[in-house]
Amino acid sequence: MITIYDIAKKANVSAMTVSRVINNTGRISEKTRVRVRQVMEELHYVPNSAARSLVLQETRILSLLITDITNPFYTTLARGAEDAAMKRGYRLLFSNSDEDVGKEKEYLEMVLSTRVDGVLFSPAGDNSLPQLEKLHKHGIPFVLIDREVPGVECDTVLGDSRLGARLLVEHLFQLGHRRVALLNGSMKVSTARERFTGYAEALKLHDLPWDDRLVFEAGYGRASLGTIEEAVERMLALPERPTAVFAANNFLALDAVKAFRRRGLDVPHDLSVVCFDDLDPNSVLDPFLTVAAQPAYEFGSMGIRLLIDRIHGVEAGSPRKKIVLPPKLTVRQSSAPPRS
CATH class of the missing domain: 3.40.50.2300 (Response regulator)
Known part of the structure; x- marks a missing residue:
């Protein structure tokens, strides 16, 4: 095993100088630094990161x-x-x-x-x-x-989750939608709370009434698929169902679109869907989602x-x-x- 002493001997410097080059500490001339590094490469020396972390109290x-x-x-x-x-x-x-x-x-x-x-x-x-x-x-x-x-x-x-939520919901309002459902993550997550607030602010700015039946809480993770199916069932069972859905993230939106399609509904002709965060640019989903991209x-x-x-x-x-x-x-x- 090659040691700093082997490096020092061949470079004609002290072991302390080699240590300083390895750890990038101390005052060493650029000529000496280059010579030591050349010898390290010639001898295929790999610094002992565990020992270095003990000395410097850092692991990098x-x-x-x-x-x-x-x-x-x-x-x-x-x-x-x-x-x-x-x-x-x-x-x-x-x-x-x-x-x-x-x-x-x-x-x-x-x-x-x-x-x-x-x-x-x-x-x-x-x-x-x-x-x-x-x-x-x-x-x-x-x-x-x-x-x-x-x-x-x-x-x-x-x-800025509040701003993004407002932009998405106001975009739907500008298209003529007045019953917009919120498919949100867990309210134990700060982004879900902020997106809920942005949704509520957009309704207030446009003098639209609040309707608890249009707000659904699922979860951001893939394990929330069953909850999304249940939310879609409840949306479609409403006497006056929503014409658009604001999903709090891209996975919620994807699963909602799939759930609508399984029920024979077309996006955006039967319902519009918008969401936070973009998809992979190579996604084959059709239609491509309207998003608040971060x-x-x-x-x-x-x-x-x-x-x-x-x-x-x-x-x-x-x-x-x-x-x-x-x-x-x-x-x-x-x-x-x-x-x-």
């Missing part, structure tokens, strides 16, 4: 814990996070909670035992609070993305930059940052004027 490893890697929003977010981490010399561990607080807890226990330097975290919901308190207790920096948890003070990167890549890259700055004390003593990214309304074929 970050954890990304998200709720559903199959959702294109989170897939793109993960790419942004990974790219930003690698640019700063960090590696990224990916974990997926499936909107399950129990699974989330298991992954964060692993994070604590792995000695990562920080966590970029999209919580399953308000019940994630004990996990976040545990990270804080162990001194592990973390940044929340996409969702907030009441009672937690930390840096966050969020989307800059998913920026969620990941900004979150990582905030996290690394906290790790290195760049923001030490400064107030926690809350970055809110605006959505963009993208109108496609899933929304059309109601049948007269």
Whole structure:
């Protein structure tokens, strides 16, 4: 096994100099640094990261814990996070909670035992609070993305869910719809609460009456399919059924469209459907959905930059940052004027 002493001997420098080159510490001339690195390459030397982490009290490893890697929003977010981490010399561990607080807890226990330097975290919901308190207790920096948890003070990167909801519902109103159903996620998740608020604000702005029968709570995860089927049945059983549906995320919208089609209904001719978050650009779904698209890549890259700055004390003593990214309304074929 090649050691730093072998490198030092061939490069004609001290072992301490080799250590400083590896860890990028101390004052060393560029000529010496280049010579040492050339010798390391010649001898195929691989630094011992475990030993390095013990010396420097850092692993250069970050954890990304998200709720559903199959959702294109989170897939793109993960790419942004990974790219930003690698640019700063960090590696990224990916974990997926499936909107399950129990699974989330298991992954964060692993994070604590792995000695990562920080966590970029999209919580399953308000019940994630004990996990976040545990990270804080162990001194592990973390940044929340996409969702907030009441009672937690930390840096966050969020989307403007209220604005996006208003844009989508007002788009439907402009098409002539007056009975718009809300197919929402769990109200234990901050984005669901914000999208509910945006939906309610749009109704109020257009002087339209509130109707509890048009509001349905399912869940963001794939396990909510049965709940969506039940919600669709209830929608269609109403004496005056809705002419449009605002789904709080793309998976809810997809499952709703499929449920309508199974019942012989056409989107958008029988019902319009709009939603938060875009689909995979290679999706074969027809019609393509009208969406409030969020800059998913920026969620990941900004979150990582905030996290690394906290790790290195760049923001030490400064107030926690809350970055809110605006959505963009993208109108496609899933929304059309109601049948007269």
